[in-house]
Amino acid sequence: xxxxxxxxxxxxxxxxxxxxxxxxxxxxxxxxxxxxxxxxxxxxxxxxxxxxxxxxxxxxxxxxxxxxxxxxxxxxxxxxxxxxxxxxxxxxxxxxxxxxxxxxxxxxxxxxxxxxxxxxxxxxxxxxxxxxxxxxxxxxxxxxxxxxxxxxxxxxxxxx
Amino acid sequence: xxxxxxxxxxxxxxxxxxxxxxxxxxxxxxxxxxxxxxxxxxxxxxxxxxxxxxxxxxxxxxxxxxxxxxxx
Numbered sequence: 001x002x003x004x005x006x007x008x009x010x011x012x013x014x015x016x017x018x019x020x021x022x023x024x025x026x027x028x029x030x031x032x033x034x035x036x037x038x039x040x041x042x043x044x045x046x047x048x049x050x051x052x053x054x055x056x057x058x059x060x061x062x063x064x065x066x067x068x069x070x071x072x073x074x075x076x077x078x079x080x081x082x083x084x085x086x087x088x089x090x091x092x093x094x095x096x097x098x099x100x101x102x103x104x105x106x107x108x109x110x111x112x113x114x115x116x117x118x119x120x121x122x123x124x125x126x127x128x129x130x131x132x133x134x135x136x137x138x139x140x141x142x143x144x145x146x147x148x149x150x151x152x153x154x155x156x157x158x159x160x
Numbered sequence: 161x162x163x164x165x166x167x168x169x170x171x172x173x174x175x176x177x178x179x180x181x182x183x184x185x186x187x188x189x190x191x192x193x194x195x196x197x198x199x200x201x202x203x204x205x206x207x208x209x210x211x212x213x214x215x216x217x218x219x220x221x222x223x224x225x226x227x228x229x230x231x232x
Binding site for chain 1: 206207212216220226229
């Protein structure tokens with residue numbers, strides 16, 4: 001049986017780009033191993049919002065991942081392995097409202113909300129996704145545990 | 161499926177269903193509450209090779225900057 005999952009942008013990023021510093025290499029190894037196993041598992045289908053497609057490809061561009069690799073990913077997104085959901089104005093409105101309430105930036109909502117009712121599990125190392133707004137729509141799992149990743153903040157390890 | 165003394169025993173029909181070989185090396189990956197068993201690596205997606213051999217390397221500061229939403 002197929003199941004749809006969402007893999008957050010920071011996991012794609014760390015899977016495809018190696019940090020130079022030894023102390024952060026563990027994040028790359030975990031993200032890379034996780035993404036590879038997910039891509040190769042025929043029973044798993046990955047879902048992305050059209051906003052996230054742009055976000056992943058832009059982050060990879062800014063990280064100097066070559067054009068050919070980015071175009072290969074874009075071509076793969078059209079295959080049966082993936083499902084890309086369009087974001088409607090209604091979804092954007094809901095994202096803006098909930099973002100205002102939680103203080104979490106709207107981009108995380110634009111990644112997840114178009115996939116409401118589609119994905120059963122969200123894989124993210126960003127602790128913003130531990131908010132009720134997200135775990136109400138799907139189970140949230142951090143495959144990079146104990147590492148926590150957040151935009152603009154240096155990766156850190158949780159104590160527990 | 162049986163787990164005895166830290167070893168997992170999978171019946172043949174399950175191994176076949178999961179495309180796992182009768183002999184050889186399999187990789188077990190623990191993700192949350194799931195254990196994923198991986199057998200032979202298929203090459204059905206173009207991106208797999210690039211993920212297996214990532215070439216981009218950046219400092220963590222550069223990676224953080226790449227992941228930020230810029231204020232313009």
